[in-house]
Amino acid sequence: MSMSRQLSPQEQQQLGMLMLLVCLPHLIMQTPWLSGLLGMTLLTYCGLSPQWRTQIPRHLSLLLAILSLLLVNQAHQTLIGREGGVAVLIALCISKLYETRSIRDAHAMLLLAFFTTGISFLHGQAPWQAALAGLALLATVSIALRLENKVLILGISIKAAFIICLQAIPLAILLFVLFPRLPAPLWSLPNEKAARTGLSGDKMSPGSLNQLIQDDRIAFRAEFNGTAPAQSQLYWRGPVFNQFDGQSWLPATTNSSTPPPIIARGTQVNYSITLEPHQQNWLLALDLPTQFPQSAMLNSQLQLIYRSPINQRLRYTASSTLHWQTLGDTGIAADLQLPPSLNPKTRSLAQSWLQQSPAQRVQSGLQWLKTQHFSYTLTPPLLQKPDRIDEFLFESKQGYCEHYASAFAVLMRAANVPARIVTGYQGGQFNPNGNYYMIRQADAHAWVEVWLPEQGWQRVDPTFVVAPSRIENGFDNSFAYRGQNDALPSLLSRDAIFIKAMRLQLDAWVNHWNQWVIAYDSQRQLNLLQRLGINDVLSWTFLLYFGGGLLIILGGFLLYFLSNNRAPPTDMASQLFARYCKKLHRYQLYKAPHETASQFAARCQIARPELAASMIEITDLYLAARYAQDPTALAQLKIAIKRFA
8 A cells, every 4th residue: 555645534534533532531631721722622623524624734733733832831831741741742643633644644643542542551540541541442453454444344443453452462461460560650750740639747737637528539448357347446547746836736846767665455457458649658557557568667656657659559468456555655745735825725624634643634535525515517617716726615616526636635735644646547438349448538537646654655536525426337427417418428428329339339340450450560470470480580480481471372373363264164065066076177177266166067068068968967966955955965966976977
């Protein structure tokens, strides 16, 4: 086929639709206004009439490219990196489409389509993204086949493309399982800006978790090895704060990497966590972790710190104890600090308990909250006075976990009991489809730890006193009887039973995808290779497995193609007729490949009229046996050929 062949209007439109499909996952991830402009440019090309499309001046693509680069730079403040670089590629693909005229241009667009489909996984590796990439790959191969063979109809080209993609799966699986995997993705570029999601390790102030409570995105998934603890014991420990400036809680200025000695008072709970990326360097663990990944450490605040920010989904195993005691705690004086001259009512209340023991002061504070008619609500009034703790405890008396944790920690410090704030998640939704717990951003929670002599740091949750159903029954049930069901995310709403069931099943599929595909990293590959007796990817054993698998797959392809290209077996009637034709060779009569049996018989009768009767009989019997599947004719044909001279 000549490389100068001009594309038909239909072929140009098909390329436009292909690029729309290929660019779709990238457009979704762009800034809305940039995505809208690029998408409209693509749709405009697809919607042009054939006459208008052929009249597009070639210099228009250059103008579009320059304008697109300016828009990308305006949206991302850069033309390089993951976000900026991908946006530049998409913009240039669209610009190239406007100058596509010949089959050579089409070949370039197809290569760009393959490349653009591959880099769509830079944005994520969710099942829907993989499905969209598979659809784009199928469409690209189908259009490539139609460009090279214009007589192919759409259905046949799609079927052929599907078979080609299907044949590539065994090789893709072999490469996925055995080809050496990098310890980190290629796109983890330095200084790359990424938005944080979920809990913040920077500060906590009443109101900061409100947006998370309205968010039903998955924070992490947890799978227990054995019986799971009760809902009320699922405290997932995250960032810890011990500095209070009167409005917000801040993390400790100095964190030692050496935690205080921990004495486990309860049974050990083993579990696995699949943590979604949150761009920060702390991990979540069931309170209190005793065993955790080697790449993490437990600091002096009993917070689990990872070696680097979590920029991709991370799976790890850990063990925890639900009841504990710490020994030899240092630096607890910092957990008594309060801003001077603030919240006098709170200080006065706390000082009335100073004659009691520290443990009794904690119980007095909880009992006071229980008897003062506090309410748990997602829409508390704003706290605007300088003495915000006084305003909350003695005036508004409405709030959620942050309000109660912050107020109770200040109350304890004023009562000379060291206290700090722990944030994380509480509870979780069990998914019976996968036997694991889903912990969402809406499960974000804050509680208090107090330091008691002879016991060390101990967890105290003032929210449990005010709204015990929040801790015992889960987040969604804590609002059902209060008429606040409308404030919940859709998945947590009690009215969405069918939606819940569908999303639970969908999440189970996503979890399986994460465990078997996304979580297959370099460490899991190394573990698999070691089970196969391979300790080094440069060893002969590895080459034997890899080469053997490759030979098996290629050998299977070879056998498949040979079997498909083999001539079909000859039926008995055809075999008998071939024997008859061979007898005619003695009379110098040879059947041409293009001749039918009747045409050959007519020619033979002219050449040998004395054999005409036998020839007519044999030909008629052959046609009846071959095409009418007449068994009687087949038996008679065999006799007639046998007695033919």
